[in-house]
Amino acid sequence: MTTPIDPNDKILWDDYVRALEKFLDHKAQLIRQSSDLKQVIEHGLAEEKISQALGLMRALNVEERKSFFERILEGASYQNPYHVGYRDLVLSFPKTWLLENIEKYAQPILSGKDKYEEYMCLMGLFEKIDKQLAIRLAQHGVESDDADIRELGQEVLKDLTHS
Numbered sequence: 001m002t003t004p005i006d007p008n009d010k011i012l013w014d015d016y017v018r019a020l021e022k023f024l025d026h027k028a029q030l031i032r033q034s035s036d037l038k039q040v041i042e043h044g045l046a047e048e049k050i051s052q053a054l055g056l057m058r059a060l061n062v063e064e065r066k067s068f069f070e071r072i073l074e075g076a077s078y079q080n081p082y083h084v085g086y087r088d089l090v091l092s093f094p095k096t097w098l099l100e101n102i103e104k105y106a107q108p109i110l111s112g113k114d115k116y117e118e119y120m121c122l123m124g125l126f127e128k129i130d131k132q133l134a135i136r137l138a139q140h141g142v143e144s145d146d147a148d149i150r151e152l153g154q155e156v157l158k159d160l161t162h163s
Helices: 007-033 037-046 050-057 062-076 083-091 095-110 116-129 131-142 147-161
Strands: none
Touching: 007 037, 007 050, 037 050, 037 062, 050 062, 050 083, 062 083, 062 095, 062 116, 083 116, 095 116, 095 131, 116 131, 116 147, 131 147
């Protein structure tokens, strides 16, 4: 038995449920009826409607989603309001494809100076994908000219090789 709620809360709840159902109906309609969903997503990204665009990317098949992978990985490589959405999209790709491709996509993100945050975020992501992948990134970090990145790489190597 549920406890009764305040009448105003009940109205707010019912409005919320109707709005969510309407949103889901509109999203399904857009996915079904769009002439080019990839182009719609590109438009959303250009309009900085990131959350909405990321939500639609899941409707694409993996082959279509690959065209966004560089952008997705870049978004997962630093702390931002959409970091988790980007990370989850990366993790939605087949593991075998990630193992074959993610390092070449990560290379430009990690090149240059002041890349500690990118190393840190990608290290966490790589650990979720595959231990050996994370070890390779940590080894790369150990060879960095940046002392903070070297230290991060050493710590991660220690954790991964002793677990």
